[in-house]
Amino acid sequence: MGLHTVTFKNKPCIVSTGTIAGPKEVQGIVGKYVDCPLQDDTFGEDTYEKAECKMLSYAISKAIEKSGFGRDNIDLMVSGDLLNQIISASFAARDFDFPFLGVYGACSTMAEAFALAACLIDAGYMKRIVAATGSHFSSAERQYRFPLEQGTTRPPQSQWTVTGAGGAVIADSGSDICITSATFGKVVDYGVTDVNNMGAAMAPAACSTILRHLQERKLDPGYYDLIVTGDLGALGSRIVKDLTWEKGVDISENHIDCGEIIYKVIEDEFQGGSGAGCSAVVFNSYLYRELKAGKLNKILLVATGALLSTVSSGQGESIPCIAHAVSIERAKEKAPMPAKAGKKKEG
Amino acid sequence: MTGKHRENYNRNYLQYVNSFDPPTKHFKNCYRAFMVGGFICCIGQFFRYMLEYLLGLSGDELAGTVSILLIFLGTLLTGLGVYDRIGRNAGAGSIVPITGFANSVASPAMEFKTEGLVYGLAAKMFTVAGPIIVYGVLAGAATGIVYYILGLFGAV
Numbered sequence: 001m002g003l004h005t006v007t008f009k010n011k012p013c014i015v016s017t018g019t020i021a022g023p024k025e026v027q028g029i030v031g032k033y034v035d036c037p038l039q040d041d042t043f044g045e046d047t048y049e050k051a052e053c054k055m056l057s058y059a060i061s062k063a064i065e066k067s068g069f070g071r072d073n074i075d076l077m078v079s080g081d082l083l084n085q086i087i088s089a090s091f092a093a094r095d096f097d098f099p100f101l102g103v104y105g106a107c108s109t110m111a112e113a114f115a116l117a118a119c120l121i122d123a124g125y126m127k128r129i130v131a132a133t134g135s136h137f138s139s140a141e142r143q144y145r146f147p148l149e150q151g152t153t154r155p156p157q158s159q160w161t162v163t164g165a166g167g168a169v170i171a172d173s174g175s176d177i178c179i180t181s182a183t184f185g186k187v188v189d190y191g192v193t194d195v196n197n198m199g200a201a202m203a204p205a206a207c208s209t210i211l212r213h214l215q216e217r218k219l220d221p222g223y224y225d226l227i228v229t230g231d232l233g234a235l236g237s238r239i240v241k242d243l244t245w246e247k248g249v250d251i252s253e254n255h256i257d258c259g260e261i262i263y264k265v266i267e268d269e270f271q272g273g274s275g276a277g278c279s280a281v282v283f284n285s286y287l288y289r290e291l292k293a294g295k296l297n298k299i300l301l302v303a304t305g306a307l308l309s310t311v312s313s314g315q316g317e318s319i320p321c322i323a324h325a326v327s328i329e330r331a332k333e334k335a336p337m338p339a340k341a342g343k344k345k346e347g
Numbered sequence: 348m349t350g351k352h353r354e355n356y357n358r359n360y361l362q363y364v365n366s367f368d369p370p371t372k373h374f375k376n377c378y379r380a381f382m383v384g385g386f387i388c389c390i391g392q393f394f395r396y397m398l399e400y401l402l403g404l405s406g407d408e409l410a411g412t413v414s415i416l417l418i419f420l421g422t423l424l425t426g427l428g429v430y431d432r433i434g435r436n437a438g439a440g441s442i443v444p445i446t447g448f449a450n451s452v453a454s455p456a457m458e459f460k461t462e463g464l465v466y467g468l469a470a471k472m473f474t475v476a477g478p479i480i481v482y483g484v485l486a487g488a489a490t491g492i493v494y495y496i497l498g499l500f501g502a503v
Contacts, residue, residue: 047461142458149425149454150475151434151441153376156369191357192364200364239364270369318357 004183005216011178011331012121015069015128015169017284018062020055022137022163025273025281028263033285034164035062041138041163049083052136052165056081057092059167059284060132067128067169071096074169075126078113080104082135082161082276083143089133106305107202107231108185109133110166110280111324114301115182117170118326127172134165135275144195144310157197159233159259159274166280168288177291178331183213185322187307193318195308199236199259199271202304205321206232207243209302213325214249221251224327225296228287230279230303231259233271258282279303291330298329376438383433383440391417391444414445421446425453451475 026037079089093100105112113131140161192201259272459471
């Protein structure tokens with residue numbers, strides 16, 4: 001089997017982050033850590049798509065502003081979202097005067113963008129890249145499910161798409177929070193066709209990526225302070241723990257799921273949050289803050305995505321899923337020299 | 348992994364997933380559907396009595412006016428953003444009566460207004476109600492044929 005994990009010797013680091021979230025998320029457990037809590041989920045726009053685009057744009061601007069690099073010094077933007085033809089990301093890119101690389105990994109977009117940005121920086125092609133993604137409950141619901149005002153009962157397996165966006169500036173130096181490695185995901189499909197049960201569909205993909213990552217880097221799951229999955233929800237989290245345990249790896253001690261912690265489940269969120277914005281908001285606000293504060297030192301972000309469309313599910317196809325992992329660790333020294341950094345490779 | 352093996356593996360996985368799926372609360376949903384649906388019907392009946400006593404309507408005129416009033420109410424509550432909240436907790440109780448039909452037409456109309464009045468609002472208006480109309484008419488026609496055939500044999 002080939003090697004699917006890339007280890008970054010030059011330690012690209014996450015310099016700053018920017019986040020924004022809607023009213024429901026802000027009331028949740030981690031929502032209070034976002035930079036801009038919204039009271040109005042349309043963000044002053046007349047359509048939800050425009051609101052999503054504006055949120056993404058805000059997250060990018062905020063991240064750049066906090067990094068102190070200035071907009072002129074950003075080399076590239078890597079971004080994507082859930083809408084058809086990734087319109088939010090492409091339209092948000094109009095506001096910025098640097099190249100744009102559109103990526104689509106459904107809800108795994110955040111990790112995919114981080115991994116790609118880290119690769120480009122580690123190789124020395126670029127110095128400063130902004131990676132961002134977001135989603136909006138109302139626009140996603142409109143595209144994938146029923147009209148908002150339609151009175152339907154939500155099934156108990158369902159999750160709630162996060163209204164929010166998060167972005168981060170990744171650079172070759174300037175922070176001690178480094179991206180140390182990335183494992184690109186394989187598309188995994190265990191035959192789940194129920195579009196309301198994304199957790200069950202995505203859990204095998206998360207399991208596959210986590211196991212490969214640990215195996216290829218020769219690590220125990222205990223090496224990480226946290227193994228953070230993207231949006232499996234309560235049900236999917238349980239499944240991923242079972243699946244990894246079955247393969248002899250116990251992640252139950254340090255596994256958390258962004259979808260599970262983002263809401264106080266009081267209304268109809270059921271299994272928790274989902275969507276590209278879920279891992280983007282939780283990582284870039286709460287987790288990054290904890291990393292900065294030194295409460296966390298090593299985390300593995302495994303964002304999971306369900307690669308379906310309304311057409312494929314209408315034709316009865318099962319849901320292919322993917323999970324990308326990036327490990328984010330604190331470096332020993334503030335500005336690591338490439339030669340020294342190489343030694344620390346295998347923890 | 349071969350195709351056959353894969354299939355077995357997937358089947359086992361689905362069984363495993365279903366084993367601890369949170370169960371849909373059928374009894375609770377049925378109870379709520381009964382209460383909410385019944386309540387909507389009571390409102391309809393109330394309109395019926397009122398129109399009969401106050402305006403002296405009867406027959407088709409009466410039935411038509413009651414339906415129109417209920418459709419109006421369903422649409423109004425959809426527009427105010429209340430109907431989906433009722434529907435979320437009503438099982439199917441808010442879907443089955445005529446107000447549910449009104450909701451299923453009004454909600455996509457509101458939603459797709461942003462894409463224009465012709466290709467958005469008007470075209471998408473019947474995305475949910477369209478199937479109901481098609482199969483409703485089809486079921487009506489089928490019932491009519493059965494009724495006609497039974498009539499030939501003098502059964503009805």
